[in-house]
Amino acid sequence: MNPPTLPTEEVIPLIVSQLCEYGYTQLASVVAEQTDTPVDLTPSSKLSELLYIAKEQDECDEMQPCEIPDEDPDSDESSSPGEDGVYHSKYLTHVDPETRNVPKPAPNYSTWYMTTHRAASTCAIFSGDGKYAATGSADASLKVLDTSKMNSRSDEDRPVIRTLYDHLAGVNDLSFHPNGLVLASCSDDQSIKLFDLSKPGVKRSFRYLQDTHIVRSIAFHPSGDYILAGTDHESVRAYDVKNFQCFTASTVPGDQHKGGITKVRYSTNGSQFATSSMDGSIKIWDAMNGRCITTIENAHDGVPVSSVKFSKTGKYVLSGGRDSIARLWESISGRMVLQYEGAAHKDNTLQTTFTYNEDYVLSSDEVHNTVVCWDSRTGKCLKRWGGHASTIRCIAASPTEPGFISCSDDFRVRYWNLD
Template identity: 40%
Template structure:
């Protein structure tokens, strides 16, 4: 039997195993893997079903109408229906290096990237917000110390990575999000307010618009159009605000709401739905038009508080993390957890943090609370990569990855935010 035939047979067995996992038949999948002596690192996928459907469409006895999803080519990012065997080319987290460190006067608790990946904002317990230019941070780290020391005060100001420092909150800044198309930054705070800053003007320090809430603001997310802002607070009820009028909307059925404080919210990229999670241990999926809850993942992390939710670019999957120190990838259409990423700590976390994709969605990143190191997994098969020591002297409370390049920001209770980057010319 030739090598090509053996490879084809191995691939066929892997697709059968992944289909069994996809359909929930874990025991059968394990037994088949042992019988045919095939590796079980096959993430759940319905790839075999799609191949079968395509074959039936070519069969004269099974002429079926092709749906739109059957003719759409896979896009960038994770898609287990098409790319379970993709070779990742993006750098793993262990190859990133610290390029810049900025310090607040209190614990650093929040961060956000803009959609182009050229700006990042950090928020602190000291009530301040910093907006940093990514190119300036990279240039600063690449400039020899002797040249930096010889810069004049004017040159230092012109080249300084912190391009704006915003002050309009009176308590801790808990969350940040950039408007998708214009230079507006939204922030939420423990002072019960949401602020909108126009950071296009260098002299402006204060917000041009403020929304007063009845509880501590914990999370927020702009609609992809920028016209609406989703806000989660200490109160279980989600709020949706019209950015222009500040009109507030809530779901019509109170029974659909969470039963404990909201910990994270996010619109999916195509704006059809949005997701929320809570201290009540649930993840909820909401219709982006009707504002109604269309699905609830109960006990998403075995009853533990769910800390973060992040959509994949294609809006098919949702990445969640919980205080059980686990990260899970959910398939939204079937409401099932397809992959669990394990090994980030051995016990329950004390503080919330996020699980995030890297810019290509080849990897999942999640800070280990006890060791202040970064765990990294292959997003498609949950294979653990090398740990990255984050260099913080206290717990990492926030991590956000650039949407466009190999860079991320970590925020810590040691008052610092670190910018990590993988240069293309680094060995």
């Protein structure tokens, strides 16, 4: 049976609009004329968005265990380690707390590269293809790093390829546009700024928007057309990147948070987004209509929730909170699946995340200033790594390889990878 497709009269206008979006207006006119399509040369990226979402969904489908031959579809154990010594898993598709898998061996990470800001290093992010990373600081600056140069471990390479200055206060979060050429940052100065990385020598933003509250977290939609913002206000904002028109999520009673928002993150295909809040709750939202789908009240025993992140398949949400326990939730039901205990997290807003293959969960211990690693499927604490001299505010994992970055109040940024 052939898969369903859009009719020709719907596809051709999308092609014409997409050609206009790319600047091929004359070619778009020819296509419209040759296909007897009513001429509407209004630029639109809708076709590109639909293709992106379809591509992401196709990749998510390929992650499902039923696509992998000779394996139990209800099993979520990792495969054997490859030649690089890394366990290549099927991502988190089935975690059953009643059936504990054998924990994986602890990974052997060490610091491969280190750089410093002039004040506390507060946040980090990798581009979608993993080629670049960016860090932000309380000194209001940003650094862009070349991942390949950090991996080379050569004294001759200089991984910091750009330092950006345009904020008036500390940087709280970062997000790469899906094209990898634009970096967005948010700050205590109540602004979101966009930097064009394709232009050499540019150190200041080419666009910005001003909010009325401190902006704590931002995230680009996978299409790149919208940027989500969480602020000290209880309402979630979504900005159109082209005209910066602001949309707010549902104002229906019960949908909104009751306190400031600490983290916003989209699912892989962009159909949903998750938010965490100072009010102690986690919310899952429909990205199309802005309605809240699921609310997890008192997610961390009523204390503030510091971070939230979707698994790659969208089935689970990982959170970190000031009860010193990281938790894994079913995104649809809101049911807690697993806990990751053993790291002190009480006073600061810290980051909890997956490694690139979701075999491990990483967070930090604010008492001992260590990076802490758990087996993602068993919850067993496997390893701790020291090196920082103060609180580790953020851990950001590469989406394509085992490397990750840690940012600390000791002004240092450390890039870690497997030995």
